[in-house]
Amino acid sequence: MANYQLTVEKRTGTGKAYARQLRATGKIPAIVYGSGQEAVKLMVDTREAARAVAAVGSLINLDVEGESKTVLIKEIHSDPVRGDLLHLDFHEIDLTKTLEITVPIRVVGEENRPSDGGVVTTLLWEVEVSCLPTDIPEFIEVDVSELELDNVINVDELILPAGVEILEEPDEAVVKVDIPSLELEEEVAEEEELADEELAEEEPAEGEEAEETDEEEATEE
Incomplete structure (x- = not known):
């Protein structure tokens, strides 16, 4: 996975009023944690931040006024109504240590399946994996x-x-091919019809039941 490049600046201001002023200039506040160092307060161009968010999961090379840091986006703060970006939390990582990260599933080959009317259903859209930061896959491909x-x-x-x-349960289903609903309905109808026929064979007719009762009473007398 290619690293995303992002240039940021340090900031000294804090608080809601400062954040509003910053956003008015086309920037948002951010912060970077990790590597046993004190958190660094940052500000980043809003449009560049949006591009970085679109690449979430990718390693990001932060240029902090000439100092390079390799980070991942840890948390995204957005306006709950408008969806505008408000703040980004970055986490600096050690390239020599494994980490756990969520990777999306990408299903391919659906158009090449047999023409059996089956419906491909994705049951697991992402998986948790463990790897070195430099080995993080962009996605895991599933060929159906x-x-x-x-x-x-x-x-x-x-x-x-x-x-x-991979850190998920081995027997967890990722994708399946469902039987077409029409075939399912026909199978259910056939099963119900068969059950009705078996029930009808087991239940004696009213006349037969009455006749058997009369015979039993006559025998008892």
Whole structure:
């Protein structure tokens, strides 16, 4: 995964009033934590911050007034109504230590599946993995081109890049091919019809039941 480049500046101001003034100039406040150092308060261009958010999950090379820091976006603060970016929290990482991170699932090959009317359903949209920061995959690809009707691909069947360990349960379903709803309805209807026929065979007719009762009474007399 390619690193995203982001230039930021240090700031000294704090508080809501300062943040509003900063946003009025086209910038938002940010902060970077980690590596056993004191947190560094930053300000970043709002448009550049939005691009960085779009690349969330990617390593970001922060240029802090000439000093380079490798970070990940830890938290995104947005306006709950308008959705505007308000603040970013970065976490500085050690490139020599493994980390745990969420990676999206990308399903491919659906258009090459057999024409059986099956519906491909994604059950797990992202997975937690452990790897070195330099080995973080952009996504994990799941090929369903040969997945047959009513079959499932589980976590333990995923093909992972070198150096990446998955942290989800091995038997958790990732994607499946559902039987078309029309076929399901027909199967249910057939099962119900068969059940009705079996029930009808087991229940004696009213005349037969009455006749058997009369015979039993006559025998008792």
